[in-house]
Amino acid sequence: MILKYIFKNFSRRKVRTVLMILSLLVSTGLIVTMSATVETVRRSNVDLIASAVGRYDLSITKRDTSSDPFISVSEVAQEVLASDERITAVYPRFEAVVELTAKGHSGRGILLALDPERDDIGFIDVVSGTYKLGNGQVALLENASFTYDLDLGDTIDVSYSFPLPREKGQPNAAGASERRSTRSFSIAAIVRQDGVTGINTGDGLIVHMEDVQEWLDLPGRSGTLIATVDPAVYETNNAEAAALRIRDVVTAVKVRLGDEYEYRLDKASALNEAAQAFLVLQALINTYGLMALGVVGLLVHTLVMTNVQEQRRDMAILRILGSQRNYLFALVIAEVITIGLIGVSLGAGAGQLITHYIVVPLIERQMAMEGIVSPLTPRVSISSLLPVVIAAFAVLILSSLKPAREAANTKVMHAINPGVADNIQIEDLARLRERRPDFKLFLGGLVLMFIFALIAGFQIVETFGGPALEVTFILLALGLMVLGLGLIFYIATVPFEKLVLFLIGLVVPRLTYFAKRNVGRGQTRNTLISLLVLFSAVLPSFLATTLALEQANLEANARHNMGAPADIRVFGFWATPEEAEQYYLKPDFRTRQLASIQGVDQSVGLTYGYSTDVSDPVGFRTASVMAYGVDGYLNEVLFTDLIEFAAGGPEALDSIQGDLDAIIISKGLADHLAVSLGDKLLVSGEGTDHIAEYQIIAVARTIPGIRGIGRSRVTAQSNSDVLMSFDSFRSLITPLNQPLPPQDKPILSRIMMSLLPGAVARDVADEIGKRFSQDYSLNTRFMEVILENNERGQASQRIFLLALTTIAFTTAVFGVFAVIYVTIYSRRIEIGMMKAMGMKRRQLTGMLNIESITMTLGAALAGITAGAMMGYIAFYGERALSQRPTIFAVDTTVIPFIVIMIVLASMISATFSARRIVSKRAVEILRME
């Protein structure tokens, strides 16, 4: 009976039913699409990671301090298998850096030994030949075939040096390996590998394990054991939980095998890191999704309420016939659930289809254009569908509760005397309709923003930890920010409406005359729809403004951070100055080795930072500083347009090179110590009683690339940099009465450089990598490359933002439509009268369009202002704190998109909603009462 009644209602109110189903279809479809896309990309990322780090879960090697670097395979493998039942297989491997020689060329490469009959980890893609190892036959990695110009049947000599154990507590093994063995192998196949090993296999070859064991005389032994874990361990949505399970497995192995071995679980670590990166993305989608569903909820609420009021007489008759209130309540809820079932099912299906046939191929194409060839497998898991479905039904039920209660409260009088039946109006929203924004809303907004500030400012998110909680907090913070800003800026909708009306009035003054009065004074103003449009605009505008500012400041940031077109920094881990010396560079690295690289123009070396104290000459005020020695002429490499001096000038950057008594300090430090140009400063040097006196030759506000040079006096008290000559620095780090260190002592930790005109950054980077990567631990950065990468990243972010904005506003369109539809319906008599008076159809449509545009665009503009303002405050605030100038920028993608979408939505909604009424004759409309 209920279903029969529901389906009859559907056919009676086709437009409304279709509208509700369509809005659900679109909103759930888009959210499912976004979630599924993120899930697909996340999993593909995991796959890419597995491909890079090896498709196994654990690798075990002997520690480099172990006297025997090799593992007894059968014995240890048994132990590993027995340590945890989740370990499914253990394979012996031999992975080592070897010297390769062929056709007169020699170089380093990777020797990978495995047993192809048992070890099926990863994929081998045979380029040519037959992948059959053993008896001196090897598979050469494709890259090596290019490097050494080798083909099938050619031979390659492989030299292996047996490792020497490192003495515990010593950084390196003493002396060089004396045991070295060489063997020739014949090339049976040229292959590519994917996930077979985690070692970077540029040049290398794959050899049968038995061949290596025989060659190196290591029967039954291997260098590495790799193990796989039951894939069921990964079958959870919580990547962190999966990674922790793998850690449990490895812990069990360690308990069994002890500390003599090293354990690596790269795949689980990478999976965990990748999952963290997707958490924020998912939080954003959830926020947008909730906003979208909120609008759908409003639409359903409004339309169902209209249905209930129209059906009141029918319901009163049912009451006369003996229906219980519960029955009428259930009737409405069942109607909404039926609509929900249809709409959400269709939406979930559409989301899958869109993901499968549109989004994933598009991403693959985009990735291919960026040189990443990785087939994506579309993933629409139950776990990504379920939250959307549950949220959609929760919103539907919440939005139908009031109409259902209204239905349940139907009085029999509605049937006996139809005259008392309610007119169809959006009276259910009456409490939220008002002429002017409520001050209470403004206060509510302030309170929400205060809570947001507490969460964001005090970093509660990080306090608790845990990805799930973190996402919840991020979501909560974003939600609070959107709601808070929306409520605060709701007050701005009225001036914006006036502005919109003024502008439209310049074009169509007569229609605006009518619209102005209806919008400005109308009781049909709907606070809820205004707020929802406003809310929908806040977050995209905030993110878009931040993105626009970031993009505008991208180059300035990179120039400020790097200071020069390129720089090289040493990296590594050291505990003592002696250890550090292994990593630092000698001055002649810059003057000889680096200078020989093609494309490098000028360079300047900076020493490592020496942490010390400075004071004015009488020790009245002191500060902690980091002292750097400068080796070279900074003006030749620095971005000079970014240098700002408070006293002195750029010439100081060059003259400091040869002046042993000179020092350049920051404006903040000068203010803190109350010293100025020409004054003396005392700097504590290494050792007892070592106080050096320097004269200030410049006070700088900004020197690009030198972070500790700034204006902040507070920061300068404990975190300021000072620059001095290279020789002054050598003197400063040497205790009194001790000879200065030799000139070639490695103390440079950074080299800033400029490139010759026409030099290609990537080529220079490649050349530096080739020449120095074996002997040094260097991190080379080129501004050109950084900018390229950042710009690519920003383009992707903008596309993602547009997609999210589309979700928010596509559903907002339905919300606008619902409200406009009901508003126009409730104003039909007025419309009829205006028509009788002589207003033409197109004028009426125009007037309703103007009203609709004004109402929604006013709210959207308020939301845009709120979001953009928040974006500017956040960005400028952060820049001010980091003492960096900011280039102003306005978003020209997302915000115009919002305006266009909302104007189109309003026009379509008004035109479509008014279509039936304005096409009727005046008398027909008037008779409708």
Add this chain to the structure above:
Amino acid sequence: MPDNSMPIIIVEDVHKSYLMGKEAVPALRGVSLEIRPGEFVCLMGPSGSGKTTLLNIIGGLDEAGRGHVIVDNENLVAMSEDKLATLRLRKMGFIFQSYNLLANFTAQENVESPMVLAKIGRKERRERARKLLEKVGLGDRTHHYPSELSGGQQQRVAIARALANNPAILIADEMTGDLDSETGFAIMELATQLNQDGMTIIYVTHDPRMAEFGKRLILLRDGKIVDE
């Protein structure tokens, strides 16, 4: 006093039916009449007699199924909807039982609204609206919203609005239907005064007391004129 000038309204053999479900129900069955400028015509008849239908057809609010309706030498039957709207704007004023004032407009703005559509300048329309409101006795209520006015006052605003563009014909459907007798009489006196000023008025009423104000009474029954 009967006018011998050319009729301003000619209705010739007008038929009109409405579809009730699948069945056509006749509302007018060959009505013909002529109305000359300055006449004060009352249409009376029982419910369903077709009086409102006839009034709407004359006013260009509804179209005749068959026959001709000529208003001020223009045949309404051949007119497009836009032309009908223009005709109504320029030559006719309408008054309805339920006033149908624009709720968000003040009394003055309600009266101004047809003038806005007729592209009359702001200054002129304000002046004219003010005078019209004074004429209907609401000179002190110009800035009141409909919700702040009594039924009689609202109907006076509706009359002032109907007169905004100096129409030749005033069409009123049960204009006193929602009012008490005293207010109803006052409204009819106002209409009489307008007629005395030369305006052609056609009105529909159920109430015989209100019908007495008309100078020509036309009785309809079952879609036909039965007496005049």
